[in-house]
Amino acid sequence: MIRSMLFLPGNTPNIIVNGEILGADAVILDLEDAVAPAEKDSARILVRNALKYMGFGACRVTVRINAIDTEFWQKDLDAIIPVKPDLIMPPKVSCAKDVQTVDAYITALEEKLGLEKNTVGLIPLIETALGIENAYAIASASPRVRAIFLGGEDLTADLHCKRTKEGNEINYARCRMVVAARAAGVEVYDTPFTDVNDDEGIYTDAQYAKSLGFTGKSAISPRHVKAINEVFSPSAKDIAYAYEVMEAIRIAKEQGKGAVALRGKMIDAPIVARAQQTIAMAEALGLGREA
Amino acid sequence: MEKKLVSSLREAIELSGLKSGMSVSFHHHLRNGDYTLNAVMAEIANLGIKDLTLNASSLFDTHAALEDHIRNHVVRKINTNYMSQGLGRRISEGLMDEPVDFRTHGGRPRDISLGITPIDVAFIAAPTADCAGNCSGKYGPSACGSLGYAFPDAMYAKKVIVITDNLVSYPMQGWSIPEIYVDYVVKVDAIGNPQGIVSGTTRITRDPVGLIMAETAVNVIRHSGLLKDGFSFQTGAGGASLAAASFLKDVMLKENIRGSFASGGITGYLVDMLNAGCFESLMDVQCFDLKAVESIRTNPRHQEISAMQYASPAAASAVVDKLDVVILGATEIDTDFNVNVHTDSNGCIMGGSGGHSDTAAGAKLSMIIAPLFRARLPIVTDHVSCVSTPGRDIDVLVTQRGVAVNPKNEELMLRLKDAGLPVVDIRQLKETAERITGVPAGIKRGERTVANVIYRDGTLIDTIKSI
Numbered sequence: 186m187i188r189s190m191l192f193l194p195g196n197t198p199n200i201i202v203n204g205e206i207l208g209a210d211a212v213i214l215d216l217e218d219a220v221a222p223a224e225k226d227s228a229r230i231l232v233r234n235a236l237k238y239m240g241f242g243a244c245r246v247t248v249r250i251n252a253i254d255t256e257f258w259q260k261d262l263d264a265i266i267p268v269k270p271d272l273i274m275p276p277k278v279s280c281a282k283d284v285q286t287v288d289a290y291i292t293a294l295e296e297k298l299g300l301e302k303n304t305v306g307l308i309p310l311i312e313t314a315l316g317i318e319n320a321y322a323i324a325s326a327s328p329r330v331r332a333i334f335l336g337g338e339d340l341t342a343d344l345h346c347k348r349t350k351e352g353n354e355i356n357y358a359r360c361r362m363v364v365a366a367r368a369a370g371v372e373v374y375d376t377p378f379t380d381v382n383d384d385e386g387i388y389t390d391a392q393y394a395k396s397l398g399f400t401g402k403s404a405i406s407p408r409h410v411k412a413i414n415e416v417f418s419p420s421a422k423d424i425a426y427a428y429e430v431m432e433a434i435r436i437a438k439e440q441g442k443g444a445v446a447l448r449g450k451m452i453d454a455p456i457v458a459r460a461q462q463t464i465a466m467a468e469a470l471g472l473g474r475e476a
Numbered sequence: 477m478e479k480k481l482v483s484s485l486r487e488a489i490e491l492s493g494l495k496s497g498m499s500v501s502f503h504h505h506l507r508n509g510d511y512t513l514n515a516v517m518a519e520i521a522n523l524g525i526k527d528l529t530l531n532a533s534s535l536f537d538t539h540a541a542l543e544d545h546i547r548n549h550v551v552r553k554i555n556t557n558y559m560s561q562g563l564g565r566r567i568s569e570g571l572m573d574e575p576v577d578f579r580t581h582g583g584r585p586r587d588i589s590l591g592i593t594p595i596d597v598a599f600i601a602a603p604t605a606d607c608a609g610n611c612s613g614k615y616g617p618s619a620c621g622s623l624g625y626a627f628p629d630a631m632y633a634k635k636v637i638v639i640t641d642n643l644v645s646y647p648m649q650g651w652s653i654p655e656i657y658v659d660y661v662v663k664v665d666a667i668g669n670p671q672g673i674v675s676g677t678t679r680i681t682r683d684p685v686g687l688i689m690a691e692t693a694v695n696v697i698r699h700s701g702l703l704k705d706g707f708s709f710q711t712g713a714g715g716a717s718l719a720a721a722s723f724l725k726d727v728m729l730k731e732n733i734r735g736s737f738a739s740g741g742i743t744g745y746l747v748d749m750l751n752a753g754c755f756e757s758l759m760d761v762q763c764f765d766l767k768a769v770e771s772i773r774t775n776p777r778h779q780e781i782s783a784m785q786y787a788s789p790a791a792a793s794a795v796v797d798k799l800d801v802v803i804l805g806a807t808e809i810d811t812d813f814n815v816n817v818h819t820d821s822n823g824c825i826m827g828g829s830g831g832h833s834d835t836a837a838g839a840k841l842s843m844i845i846a847p848l849f850r851a852r853l854p855i856v857t858d859h860v861s862c863v864s865t866p867g868r869d870i871d872v873l874v875t876q877r878g879v880a881v882n883p884k885n886e887e888l889m890l891r892l893k894d895a896g897l898p899v900v901d902i903r904q905l906k907e908t909a910e911r912i913t914g915v916p917a918g919i920k921r922g923e924r925t926v927a928n929v930i931y932r933d934g935t936l937i938d939t940i941k942s943i
Contacts, residue, residue, distance in 0.1 A: 199851065202912055203685050206876050239912055407684035 186469035187211045187245055188401040188417035189410045190334075190374055194219035195228035195248075201235050204244065207407040208414065211245035216261050217252070217276050225257050229264045236268035247272040247308060253286055262287075266294045266305060272331060277339065278309035279316040281326035288327040303329060308374070312336030313343045317358045320365035330371055332400065335362045337376030348379075350386055352393070363398040372400040381406035391416035418470055419463045427463035430456060481607040481661045485519045485639065488660040489597070492635040496526045498596035501588075501633060503626035504534035505601070505613055505762050508560075509672015512601035512639055514541050515664065521550045529553040531595055533584060533625040533783070534828070537562035538672065546571055555593055557581050557828050564825030567926055570942045576825075576927040578818065578940075581761070582787025582796065582834035583932040585628035589790050592934065598633035600626045600653065601667040605640035609658025610651035613763075614773040614780075616642030618667050621742070621763025621772045623652050627782030630657040641667045652780055674765050680722050680745070681715030685876045689845050690719035692897070693803060693874045694727060699895035700841050700888060702800040703727070707735035709755075710796075710835055711803040713743050713764045716845050720803055721745045728754045739786070739795050740802075740831055742768040742778070750777060759795050761786040761831075787834035789932050796831070796838030804832055806846045806873075808860040811902050813867030813882045815844060816860035818929060821853045823919045824943050825927060829864045833932050836869035841888070848875040853916055854909030856880075856902060861919060863938040864929060873902060880905050919943075 191209035193200050195216045204212045214235070220228040232248060235241075248270045251257035254277070262273070275287045284307060295302050307329040311320055317340065324333045337355045341348040348354065359375065366373035375394035378387045387409045391402050395416050402413045419427070430452055437445040445452045482488045494500065500520070502513045513532065518541070520528070530551045535542070537560045545551045546566075554576045559567065567576055579587060587593040602611035603618040613623040618641055630636050630653045637660045638653075681687060693716075697703050709724070711717040722745055728735065729752060738746045739759035744767030750758050751771075758778040763769045771778045787796045796802075807827070808816040815836075820826045836842040846855045855875070871888055873880040880902035881889040893899050922942030931937040 202849070203876060206688060207684050208688075408682075408687075 186466060187372070189413040190247065190401065190403040191407060191410055192219070192249075192377065192403060192405050195232045196220050196224045198231055201231065202239065204235075205241040208410040209244060209404065209407070210401070210414070211247055211271070212241060213247045213249050213274060213403065215249045216257070217249050225251070229261055233264045233268055236265070236270060245271045247274050249274040249276060249310065252277040253283060258287075259290060262290055262294060266291055266300070267298055269300070270305060272306045272308045274308045274310050274334060276310040276336070277313060277316070278311055278323055279313045280319045281322040284309055284323055284326035284330060288329050291329070305329070306331035308332045308334050310334045310336050311362065312339035314340070317361055320362050321368055324365050324369035324371050330369070332372035332374055333362060333366050334374045334403070335359060335376045338379070350380065350383075352390065359394065359397055359399070367398065373398070375399045375402040377403045377405045378409060379405060381408055384408070384412070387412040388416060418472065419467050423463050424467045424472060427460035427467070430460035431464065480609055480658065481663070485516060485662050485664065486523065488637045488662045489516070489519055489523060491660055492597045492637060494520065494525060494597045496528070499529040499531055499594060501531040501595040501598045501629045502533070503600065503623065503629060504532065504536070504558075505620040505623055505625065505673065506618065506668035506670065507534070507673045508536040508538045509669035510536065510538055510601065511666055511668045512599060513539055516599045516639070517542065517545050517550065521545055521548065526550055527552040529555065531555040531584075531588075531593055533581070534558035534830070535563055536560045539563060543571065553577075555579065555584070557584055558830045559825055559828055561820070561824070561826035564827070568819075568824045568940070568943045570922070570924055570926060572926070575925045575939070578828050578927055578929045580787065580829040580833045580932045581625070581783055581831040582789055582794065583930060583934065584625075585783040585788040586790040586932065587934065588628040588632045589784065589788065595629060595633035597635045597637060598626075598629035600630060600636060600638050602638045602640045602653070603667065604642040604644055604648060605638045605661055606644055606646040606648040606655075607661055608646055608655035609636070609638045609661050610646070610648045610653070610655045611638050611640065611658070612648065612650055612652040614650060614652070614769070616640070618642070618670050619769050619773065620668070620670055620673050621769035622760040622780045624761030624781055624786060625783045626653060628784055635659045637662060639664055639667055641665060670766065670769070673763060673769075679715060680719045683715065685847055686716035687719055688876050689847065689874055690716050690723055692879060693720040693843060693845050694723040695895070695897055696843060696872055696874060696879060696892060697724060697801055697841070698727060699891050699897065700801070701891060702841055703733060705734050707733060708798055708800045709735060709738045709802075710740040710799055710839070711746075712805055713741060714805050714845075717803050717805070718743060718745050720845065721749065725749045725752060725754055737795075739781075739799065740835065742772070744768060747771040747778070750775070759786070787831055787838070787932070794838070796834045799835060799839035801841045801843065802835040802839040803843050803845055804836060806844045806855065808855060808857050809844055809846065809870070809873055810857050810860045810867070811906060813870040813873070813902065814860050814863045815865040815867070815870060816862045817864045818862045818927070819940060821916070821919070822943060823861050823921050823941065825940060829929070833865040833869070836865045837932065842869055842871050844870055844873045846873065846875060848877050848905060848909045849913050852913050854906065854913050856906040856909055858906070862929060862940055866931075866937065873905070875905060877908055878905055
């Protein structure tokens, strides 16, 4: 259950070393934008060694590699795949073929190294207009794809518009990403909220992303992790209602009733599905009925 | 009565009868902004006086000129409670023939009052004074707030010289140190730059690891059973300690807890807590920032205390003994909870106890906040390279990866475990750190003793060797 994904620059040992305690469900160790070209090799070695010798406890690990139109991405994978991160995030993915190119390289590496196949997943970073239009194709391009990830900053540059706090300019992209991911049966993560000093704004932005159907949201600052986790966790009220729904269904079944009502409202299949999702999420997060 | 106001530092020194082999003293409220110690020592050197014992409540990098005075045998011996790393390195390299004696903020006034470290001439930098020597730190262009550490010097030195850059007409209003102790008064252009009094970071940390530790620290306090009406508290000026104070303020306001006092070096954050109603009073032995200076000048509930009242074991009673909780730092802590705040990872002097040992001994709950590692170095070790504060006085270590409770405080351990806090054995914290950083090679130290660490009761608790 990943609600929050926290970017950590791959060239900052003092930050990486504390990665697992910053509250995020997952960290994204970044070899791409956060790392200057001259430091690509040292960041790669640092991230590899952090995964190899240190580990991140219960925190899931994603490594953002460099884009496939650079000279770095294959070296990134050569170094990182042997230490088995949970996910690889290829950036600037614009079509299914981009995913398949990375997939093929990882598969070849797994064979060469004698690693179990398909254990490392992919979370393509979609941050171009073309990528948004191809979101479903990308999400369903390989069985390795576990989720897709929206990158709002690069996208707005590609759209020739300004990135705003309100985010109207990426609204279509957000909706399209959610629909594509759900249609492909994978998870979907929202772009980070970039004002690290706006403690209120992160709540609003995360709540909006959740309302659209995103699984979770990324952060570039640990200060945003708590808000994201709170927003993407089921509330105590949601959990209580979910258990009430399931209890009503159980009683109806025992009584042989077809139609079930709870507080005067019919409970249909989508309500039951949502209740099941809520309970599954609450259990995964260790939240009880009284949470 | 002899006229006290004299025309120059030189005249005051001559009139005081200072001679080679005697002892001079200084206080450190102007901290790294102090001009007075350098000016006085330069004049003493010009007079050809040598072999002095320098008793300074703390020494900072602004006092780097002392190096020359030591080389030229103007200063033969140093007694102090804290030394920042510039001079500390020189001392560690073996600059002095005699070891520095480190005391605590409580031990210094104890030993002055008991005659163990007699002072021949005390030099008191006073931001405002009158011609008779009534003086205060609260007023004037160089206002530094409390003059707490200067009180024992004023009371017990054979001769006392007040140096001020703000001479007011007699009698000055609101004096701290009265004329009865003062022999001479000198007017100078400037005693220091009050901007330099700022201690530590004085801002709440933005470092996420620091914030995690601060949050945990406040949870420890909440569940210690001590956070209730009448609560008393002290914390330092580090970023994580200030964040803890800020979080504690939120908890106290939310739970409507009215504390008794906060003490020690006072920051603007403690002033905010006073003004918000978290405490009845501040007990201020030194101001750590200018907001605290403004507060002690204007708010009667923000009270100046002397070093004796703050922490002296020789006093009939002291503030530190009434503390519920103190939050302290550490450069190293060992698995027996002994704490080092004197030396860095290379064994080089870069600090001192200050009030560390005094508050740890007095408070009901003494908490160390420290990250599990700094750069490549684990903070928890098998044996600290210098014992500043004995482990028996430390109750709990808060790190970003768990809380270690001293086994002697079984009740606290049970309380924190029951509250669901991440309580771990301190040896486990050491292993966790070493898993990440590796085990550092031991430091190779020299044979010479460059400093003695004297505990607040006068006993020698450790020695520091040359590097």
